[in-house]
Every structure is written in structure tokens, then in C-alpha cells.
Amino acid sequence: MSKKDINLNELKVGMYIELPDSWFSHDFLSNNFKMSSVEQLKKVKTMKLKQITVDCEKSDIKHQPEKVSPLIEELPQSKVADPKFEKAPKQWSSEKLLTDDLRNVLDDQKLPPEDKSVAVYKHSVNMMEQLLEFPTAENIQASKEAIYHISDAVMADNDTAKNMLLITSHDFYTYTHSVNVGITSIMLSKEIFKNSDAHDLQELAAGYFLHDLGKINIDPEVLNKPARLNDMEMQHIKTHPYQGYKLLKAADALSPECSTIVMQHHEANNGSGYPRRLKEKEIHIYGRICAIADVFDALTAERSYKKAMKPFDALRLMKEKMIDNFDQKLFTQFVKIYF
Numbered sequence: 001m002s003k004k005d006i007n008l009n010e011l012k013v014g015m016y017i018e019l020p021d022s023w024f025s026h027d028f029l030s031n032n033f034k035m036s037s038v039e040q041l042k043k044v045k046t047m048k049l050k051q052i053t054v055d056c057e058k059s060d061i062k063h064q065p066e067k068v069s070p071l072i073e074e075l076p077q078s079k080v081a082d083p084k085f086e087k088a089p090k091q092w093s094s095e096k097l098l099t100d101d102l103r104n105v106l107d108d109q110k111l112p113p114e115d116k117s118v119a120v121y122k123h124s125v126n127m128m129e130q131l132l133e134f135p136t137a138e139n140i141q142a143s144k145e146a147i148y149h150i151s152d153a154v155m156a157d158n159d160t161a162k163n164m165l166l167i168t169s170h171d172f173y174t175y176t177h178s179v180n181v182g183i184t185s186i187m188l189s190k191e192i193f194k195n196s197d198a199h200d201l202q203e204l205a206a207g208y209f210l211h212d213l214g215k216i217n218i219d220p221e222v223l224n225k226p227a228r229l230n231d232m233e234m235q236h237i238k239t240h241p242y243q244g245y246k247l248l249k250a251a252d253a254l255s256p257e258c259s260t261i262v263m264q265h266h267e268a269n270n271g272s273g274y275p276r277r278l279k280e281k282e283i284h285i286y287g288r289i290c291a292i293a294d295v296f297d298a299l300t301a302e303r304s305y306k307k308a309m310k311p312f313d314a315l316r317l318m319k320e321k322m323i324d325n326f327d328q329k330l331f332t333q334f335v336k337i338y339f
């Protein structure tokens with residue numbers, strides 16, 4: 001067979017390609033031609049094709065499949081290289097993120113917990129939405145400051161925190177997921193570490209809120225694909241912990257707590273997780289906490305291809321079908337914060 005479909009990142013100058021012409025337009029003179037310049041190559045790569053047909057016989061060079069690498073530099077559609085990112089507002093301050101409104105809400109002793117929790121939740125989602133849209137180093141740092149304050153409020157006021165658990169939103173965007181996992185993990189940490197002052201709860205909160213920051217460098221088509229992922233797509237998704245680590249490091253915002261949570265939130269108790277297939281106590285308790293909150297929110301989130309599960313059903317599924325993935329003692333405490 002002289003023709004084969006290859007991935008766009010494997011395309012090279014000298015290859016003879018066949019462009020599909022039925023469902024998109026392009027401004028090449030022909031659908032079939034040998035690529036003779038880097039400019040042509042770049043132009044083809046902007047066409048957002050998943051794969052492209054190469055005629056090996058007519059090509060000057062052979063196609064050699066590339067290995068999937070977890071290195072951030074080799075991944076497609078990095079937000080850092082996105083022109084929109086270049087144009088992002090240069091700098092925020094925690095002042096901007098922590099608006100007067102929110103300050104007043106947090107300080108208002110008389111405000112009913114229900115109202116307070118709705119205001120804090122909405123603000124948190126808004127902040128994560130902005131951060132994931134414009135994740136500059138300054139914005140990451142400013143967001144961390146704001147998360148410290150939100151976390152103080154959640155720690156100090158049990159009623160507000162409990163109400164926030166009830167309103168966690170069930171749509172599928174990474175920013176609501178970040179807030180949901182953030183709040184749920186803070187609540188579980190509060191319960192577990194209540195008799196200890198050996199933990200920096202503000203940094204923990206920052207780690208929980210930012211656990212999926214690396215997803216900004218994952219191809220949105222893969223991230224939101226409503227079908228089973230192939231091996232390559234799965235490998236791509238699995239790089240997001242390391243990408244989050246790198247983003248936080250580059251922003252000078254990588255505390256040990258953030259590093260642990262970002263890198264370990266997909267490790268599983270039975271060693272089936274990623275990226276390092278750690279087991280049981282090899283996984284730090286911060287990672288084990290976040291892993292439970294993460295799966296719980298994924299199950300209770302609504303997606304384009306699935307309905308949200310009710311919290312009770314999600315907890316039952318986790319207990320009956322997935323318990324080997326979790327630290328069982330932590331899971332028992334997690335259930336208690338819901339009932």
C-alpha cells in the first residue's frame with residue numbers, strides 16, 4: 001500500500017499529500033501535491049485536520065511514526081504558543097480578583113451562610129474561568145492569593161463551606177470542576193487535619209483549585225471528546241499533571257503542596273493511576289484526598305454525552321466498583337462530609 005493516513009505532527013517537507021476537498025476549502029492549487037517548503041507545511045498544519053493521507057511512492061522521504069512524548073514542548077496547541085495568549089492582559093492583582101464585593105461578603109458576619117456561599121462560589125468559578133483563559137505567571141500568582149482568602153473563609157465558617165458543597169455546579173467546564181474539587185478537597189482536609197497545625201491549608205487549597213491547570217495545554221478536541229479516547233489521545237491527556245507542574249514552576253508558584261497535588265491527583269491506591277503508577281502510601285495524603293474529590297466531581301458532572309449522577313449514586317459507585325482506587329479510610333471520611 002503506497003498510501004497511508006498519518007498524524008499532522010508527523011508531516012514533513014518532501015511528502016506527497018492528498019487533501020480532502022469535500023468538507024473544507026483551501027487555497028492550494030491542487031488537492032494532491034508534494035510539499036516543497038516549510039511555509040506549505042505550516043499552512044497544511046493550520047487546516048485542523050486530524051490526519052492526512054500521504055502517498056509514500058510519490059514522496060521523497062519515508063514516513064516514520066513518532067513516539068508520543070510527554071514533553072510539553074512537543075504537544076499540540078499549547079496555549080503558550082497561542083496568539084490569544086500573547087494578547088492576554090499582562091497582569092492582574094489579587095486586588096482585582098478579590099473584589100470589594102467579595103471582601104464585603106467574606107467579612108459580613110450577618111449574611112446568611114446560603115447567600116455567602118453562593119457569592120463565594122460564583123466568584124471562585126469566575127476567577128478560575130479568567131485564569132484558565134489567561135494563565136500568565138502573574139495571573140497564576142494573583143489567583144493563588146485570592147484562593148488563600150477563599151480558603152480562609154471556607155476554613156473559618158463551617159456553614160458557608162457546607163452550603164458551598166451543596167451548590168457545586170455540575171456542568172463540564174474545567175473551571176467549575178476546579179472549584180468543585182477545590183472546595184470538596186478543602187472540606188476533606190479540614191476534617192482530616194483538624195487536630196494538626198502541620199499543614200499549610202492555604203497552599204493546599206491553591207493546589208486543589210489548580211490541580212488541573214495543565215489541561216490548558218491539552219487539545220480541547222481531545223479533552224471534550226464524547227467518545228472513547230484512542231491510545232495516543234490518552235497519552236496526551238495523561239501529560240496534564242506534568243504540564244500543570246511546569247506551568248506553576250514557570251510562574252514561580254510551585255509550592256511543595258501544589259507540586260504534590262498537581263502531580264499525584266491521578267495516582268490510584270492500587271497502582272493503576274498515572275503518571276507514575278504510585279501505590280498506597282507512596283501517594284502523599286494530599287494526592288489521595290484530591291483523587292477522591294476529582295473522581296467524585298467527574299461522576300457528578302454533566303457532560304454532553306452523559307447526565308450528572310446524584311451524589312449518593314456516585315458515592316455508591318465509587319464504593320462498589322472503584323474502591324481499590326482510593327484510600328479507604330479517607331473515602332469513609334469523605335462520605336461523612338456529605339451526610
Ligand SMILES: [Fe+2]
Nearest residue numbers: 211212265266
Ligand atoms: Fe486531572
Ligand SMILES: [Fe+2]
Nearest residue numbers: 181211212294
Ligand atoms: Fe480534575
